[in-house]
Amino acid sequence: MALSTANSLSPSLPSKLASKQSEFLARIQSPHTIALRSPPSAPPSSLQLKRSGGSVLTASKVKSKICASAAPVMDQSVGEASSKVPTVVEVDLGNRSYPIYIGSGLLDQPDLLQRHVHGKRVLVVTNTTIAPLYLDKVTDALTRGNPNVSVESVILPDGEQYKNMETLEKVFDKAVQSRLDRRCTFVALGGGVIGDMCGFAAAAYLRGVNFIQIPTTVMAQVDSSVGGKTGINHRLGKNLIGAFYQPQSVLIDTDTLNTLPDRELASGLAEVIKYGLIRDAEFFEWQEKNMHKLMARDPSAFAYAIKRSCENKAEVVSLDEKESGLRATLNLGHTFGHAIETGFGYGQWLHGEAVAAGTVMAVDMSYRLGWIDDSIVKRVHNILRQAKLPNAPPDTMTVEMFKSVMAVDKKVADGLLRLILLKGPLGNCVFTGDYDRKALDDTLHAFCKS
Amino acid sequence: MALSTANSLSPSLPSKLASKQSEFLARIQSPHTIALRSPPSAPPSSLQLKRSGGSVLTASKVKSKICASAAPVMDQSVGEASSKVPTVVEVDLGNRSYPIYIGSGLLDQPDLLQRHVHGKRVLVVTNTTIAPLYLDKVTDALTRGNPNVSVESVILPDGEQYKNMETLEKVFDKAVQSRLDRRCTFVALGGGVIGDMCGFAAAAYLRGVNFIQIPTTVMAQVDSSVGGKTGINHRLGKNLIGAFYQPQSVLIDTDTLNTLPDRELASGLAEVIKYGLIRDAEFFEWQEKNMHKLMARDPSAFAYAIKRSCENKAEVVSLDEKESGLRATLNLGHTFGHAIETGFGYGQWLHGEAVAAGTVMAVDMSYRLGWIDDSIVKRVHNILRQAKLPNAPPDTMTVEMFKSVMAVDKKVADGLLRLILLKGPLGNCVFTGDYDRKALDDTLHAFCKS
Numbered sequence: 001m002a003l004s005t006a007n008s009l010s011p012s013l014p015s016k017l018a019s020k021q022s023e024f025l026a027r028i029q030s031p032h033t034i035a036l037r038s039p040p041s042a043p044p045s046s047l048q049l050k051r052s053g054g055s056v057l058t059a060s061k062v063k064s065k066i067c068a069s070a071a072p073v074m075d076q077s078v079g080e081a082s083s084k085v086p087t088v089v090e091v092d093l094g095n096r097s098y099p100i101y102i103g104s105g106l107l108d109q110p111d112l113l114q115r116h117v118h119g120k121r122v123l124v125v126t127n128t129t130i131a132p133l134y135l136d137k138v139t140d141a142l143t144r145g146n147p148n149v150s151v152e153s154v155i156l157p158d159g160e161q162y163k164n165m166e167t168l169e170k171v172f173d174k175a176v177q178s179r180l181d182r183r184c185t186f187v188a189l190g191g192g193v194i195g196d197m198c199g200f201a202a203a204a205y206l207r208g209v210n211f212i213q214i215p216t217t218v219m220a221q222v223d224s225s226v227g228g229k230t231g232i233n234h235r236l237g238k239n240l241i242g243a244f245y246q247p248q249s250v251l252i253d254t255d256t257l258n259t260l261p262d263r264e265l266a267s268g269l270a271e272v273i274k275y276g277l278i279r280d281a282e283f284f285e286w287q288e289k290n291m292h293k294l295m296a297r298d299p300s301a302f303a304y305a306i307k308r309s310c311e312n313k314a315e316v317v318s319l320d321e322k323e324s325g326l327r328a329t330l331n332l333g334h335t336f337g338h339a340i341e342t343g344f345g346y347g348q349w350l351h352g353e354a355v356a357a358g359t360v361m362a363v364d365m366s367y368r369l370g371w372i373d374d375s376i377v378k379r380v381h382n383i384l385r386q387a388k389l390p391n392a393p394p395d396t397m398t399v400e401m402f403k404s405v406m407a408v409d410k411k412v413a414d415g416l417l418r419l420i421l422l423k424g425p426l427g428n429c430v431f432t433g434d435y436d437r438k439a440l441d442d443t444l445h446a447f448c449k450s
Numbered sequence: 451m452a453l454s455t456a457n458s459l460s461p462s463l464p465s466k467l468a469s470k471q472s473e474f475l476a477r478i479q480s481p482h483t484i485a486l487r488s489p490p491s492a493p494p495s496s497l498q499l500k501r502s503g504g505s506v507l508t509a510s511k512v513k514s515k516i517c518a519s520a521a522p523v524m525d526q527s528v529g530e531a532s533s534k535v536p537t538v539v540e541v542d543l544g545n546r547s548y549p550i551y552i553g554s555g556l557l558d559q560p561d562l563l564q565r566h567v568h569g570k571r572v573l574v575v576t577n578t579t580i581a582p583l584y585l586d587k588v589t590d591a592l593t594r595g596n597p598n599v600s601v602e603s604v605i606l607p608d609g610e611q612y613k614n615m616e617t618l619e620k621v622f623d624k625a626v627q628s629r630l631d632r633r634c635t636f637v638a639l640g641g642g643v644i645g646d647m648c649g650f651a652a653a654a655y656l657r658g659v660n661f662i663q664i665p666t667t668v669m670a671q672v673d674s675s676v677g678g679k680t681g682i683n684h685r686l687g688k689n690l691i692g693a694f695y696q697p698q699s700v701l702i703d704t705d706t707l708n709t710l711p712d713r714e715l716a717s718g719l720a721e722v723i724k725y726g727l728i729r730d731a732e733f734f735e736w737q738e739k740n741m742h743k744l745m746a747r748d749p750s751a752f753a754y755a756i757k758r759s760c761e762n763k764a765e766v767v768s769l770d771e772k773e774s775g776l777r778a779t780l781n782l783g784h785t786f787g788h789a790i791e792t793g794f795g796y797g798q799w800l801h802g803e804a805v806a807a808g809t810v811m812a813v814d815m816s817y818r819l820g821w822i823d824d825s826i827v828k829r830v831h832n833i834l835r836q837a838k839l840p841n842a843p844p845d846t847m848t849v850e851m852f853k854s855v856m857a858v859d860k861k862v863a864d865g866l867l868r869l870i871l872l873k874g875p876l877g878n879c880v881f882t883g884d885y886d887r888k889a890l891d892d893t894l895h896a897f898c899k900s
Binding site: 119120121165169172173176177179181182183200203204205206207208229231234236237239240241242243244322407408410412413414415 | 569570571615619622623626627629631632633650653654655656657658679681684686687689690691692693694772857858860861862863864865
């Protein structure tokens with residue numbers, strides 16, 4: 001089992017480099033560098049959703065105006081798993097804006113899905129693991145009281161190793177054979193792999209049809225289903241072929257986590273931790289105090305973690321949909337992580353496991369550069385340990401494997417590899433190609449035997 | 451040779467249906483119908499490009515503000531094949547606007563290409579026919595005086611039958627193996643098949659990189675290279691998988707037509723004729739008088755036909771980029787034509803040959819509906835005969851083959867097949883699902899033996 005290497009000891013930390021305050025400031029100004037800091041304090045109310053009385057949230061769309069340093073109070077209302085009124089986080093993209101519904105029992109509310117279905121034909125894209133669990137439920141939610149809608153489905157093999165052109169063609173084949181026209185709607189029912197493939201298929205089928213995301217894993221609920229990045233892997237690199245294509249809506253029924261294996265659950269937490277590290281120090285601190293609840297699948301804690309993650313993601317995507325800069329910061333640990341997934345073999349480690357190890361490497365490199373102090377390094381190790389996530393790449397990874405895959409990373413520009421690195425106090429990061437190459441080499445050698 | 455069936459006699463024309471003036475007006479108002487008429491007269495100057503003196507055109511971008519009924523005078527300046535100053539037609543799409551350069555010897559002007567290359571890496575996508583003719587010339591134009599730019603190329607097999615996922619993967623493979631990053635530029639060098647595939651590859655590679663079109667066929671120069679429709683065929687239907695994705699620029703060197711086979715040349719004229727029929731009566735009349743010059747490859751006549759076609763296309767695309775209505779009118783004859791291409795086998799007939807036969811069928815149906823008078827039917831037959839284009843589908847096509855392919859046409863909406871049909875005086879058409887199904891059946895049976 002791949003996780004046997006997950007908790008191997010991390011390499012010893014290098015001694016902290018001398019602080020370079022003047023260089024620090026200079027780099028903040030560099031055109032190759034985007035600095036991202038937690039914004040100044042804002043009233044706690046900016047984080048809280050409007051209540052219509054008691055503990056019931058209004059279902060009206062509430063604009064996500066999260067402020068990273070807002071008070072990290074627990075929003076009890078979203079934690080009430082029995083509530084049928086969803087929390088709504090809006091992704092603000094002009095005429096392509098859409099809502100993310102979060103809550104328990106949402107698949108029992110047909111209207112939430114049906115209001116976003118265009119046309120009379122629906123194609124549900126799912127996989128062999130999820131179909132037996134939720135396909136009937138989703139089909140019912142799409143058609144109950146709505147006999148004009150007909151639902152087709154295509155059931156793909158489960159796993160990152162199937163996120164390729166060959167599997168994608170099965171979706172196109174089903175759509176064409178079913179004679180779906182431009183007014184149809186694709187529904188992604190599953191984890192990140194299903195969402196990415198279904199989204200890309202929707203982007204390309206007839207040059208674009210509507211689609212809806214119903215993510216069923218923590219990974220998809222806190223990250224991949226939001227923001228419109230879709231695509232498939234190439235055998236030489238992850239997500240190299242795809243499209244920016246936004247869904248009509250994202251429906252997160254937190255009850256679907258009840259059937260999620262522990263390892264999948266932990267994998268998603270790697271992205272939750274990421275939001276804290278790159279832009280939301282208070283959320284990170286909340287996680288440090290509540291990770292045991294998340295690991296125990298406390299519904300209230302999970303609802304809060306999902307909502308706050310979606311708010312962070314929605315804000316970043318609204319500001320930089322096509323990843324011209326800011327959005328790249330969501331990829332903390334992903335450049336190293338993608339190298340692990342590609343080099344070690346798709347499907348060997350889960351995406352979040354690779355991201356966790358990649359985050360440790362990015363944090364290590366940030367520390368070698370003198371950009372963060374060792375307390376952050378320690379806190380990252382601690383929280384990953386709590387989440388039972390890896391803190392080092394698999395033993396078989398070599399420096400050359402990392403370098404070879406990282407060379408085709410999408411963040412390479414004119415031959416220069418840009419990385420997301422932490423810089424400054426907790427909750428701050430930079431996206432930059434302006435770093436000492438030796439630090440990268442040192443990190444790679446520290447984490448690889450050869 | 452496929453063209454042996456091209457000039458078979460058309461079926462006898464049905465007697466004209468009784469005129470239904472009140473129904474005509476009602477349909478113009480129908481939400482399923484988009485009426486498109488030639489606009490009222492405008493000053494002839496609206497068609498003419500700005501001159502900087504003598505016969506030399508200014509190279510500055512001249513907004514295409516074509517008016518379909520402007521005086522159809524020959525624009526001598528664009529006909530001067532020796533001129534090195536390009537005519538420029540602008541496609542107006544906000545921040546995705548781009549110029550179409552038209553003229554002789556443009557590939558000898560490196561600046562025209564280089565000004566639109568982003569980054570330092572270029573991938574030229576071409577085919578086995580075009581590569582020996584123009585790849586060196588294009589590579590030279592990309593790199594002359596510009597040693598920082600490196601050029602890779604991928605040479606695909608030539609023909610519509612290769613416009614599929616398997617061939618597309620060769621482009622991705624080359625791009626990934628060459629480690630091209632997001633700042634690279636793809637260049638499509640060839641006809642419509644190359645342009646469509648390279649454009650889709652550019653849309654999907656790393657979720658979108660820049661690309662430039664260098665069309666080398668009449669078909670691509672007057673139609674497919676302009677407007678951002680990209681994609682590949684599915685075995686069950688044409689262009690079912692793709693993207694709307696605009697190029698940085700389109701460079702039309704009319705000298706490339708010197709190497710174009712007669713059959714390919716005629717194929718492109720089907721689209722030229724289309725512009726006249728759907729929206730530009732004066733252009734159609736010009737073609738009636740000048741088709742012999744086009745068939746004799748008169749450079750002056752060709753330069754004018756290309757420019758005026760691009761102006762028509764640019765205007766339509768600017769008004770309706772994503773084909774929500776108006777743009778569909780550019781597909782006159784294409785629904786029948788796609789059925790021929792798919793049913794008869796990709797690559798058996800050229801696209802324009804199938805469109806020509808499809809146009810005859812659409813015109814026949816328009817006449818059966820009583821929407822046009824028989825003079826238009828005769829003029830369409832005459833001009834296609836002059837252009838040595840088919841005026842009926844291949845003998846092997848059956849009514850069932852047509853119906854089966856047309857059912858997956860992209861213009862089907864909620865099960866209703868919408869068609870582009872002529873209605874009213876020359877130069878007017880409608881895009882509608884509101885027609886008598888019997889007329890469609892009658893047309894199919896008139897053109898098929900079974």
